[in-house]
Amino acid sequence: MNHITGVLTIGVPVTDQDRAVQFYTETLGFELLMDAPLPQFGGRWIVVAPPGADVSLALVPASEDNPAGVDTGIRLATPDAEAAHKHFLAAGVDTDELLRWPDVPPMFSLRDQDGNRLYLTQA
Incomplete structure (x- = not known):
């Protein structure tokens, strides 16, 4: 029997959850799916995702064991890496160059307010 059937949520460590919610919802266009107090966790359980996505991100409080500013992978x-790249550059997001390699979809990386690296790839 297969006890694991998918990936639901990936944690991204952030130093300021309010600022992270603003970045992920207003700048990246994600939806806020959950924002619940979780004092035993040192903050709140916040879940965001692109509209209609099957996998979400949890914006978890950074800690010594889970520091912010990482390459999240x-x-x-x-749908359009070039248009997205131009958009995020114009919005002032810390964005790297658009990469175009033969036989590979165009892609680029950007960083959130804590320096966590995310990648955008043309689907």
Whole structure:
């Protein structure tokens, strides 16, 4: 029997949950799916996701054991990497160059307010 059937949520450590919610919802266009007090966790349980996505991100409080400012390895899908790249550059997001390699979808990386690296790849 397979006890694992999918990926639901990936944690991203942040130093300021309110600022992170603002960045992920207003700048990246994610939806706020949950924002619940969780004092034993040192903050709140906050879940955001692109509209209609199957996998979400939990904006968890950073700690000594779970520091912010990491390469998350998270690949986000975009229908048009070039347009997204231009949009985030114009919005002042810390964005790297648009990469175009033969036989590989265009992609680029950007960082949130804590320096957590996310990748956007043309789907």
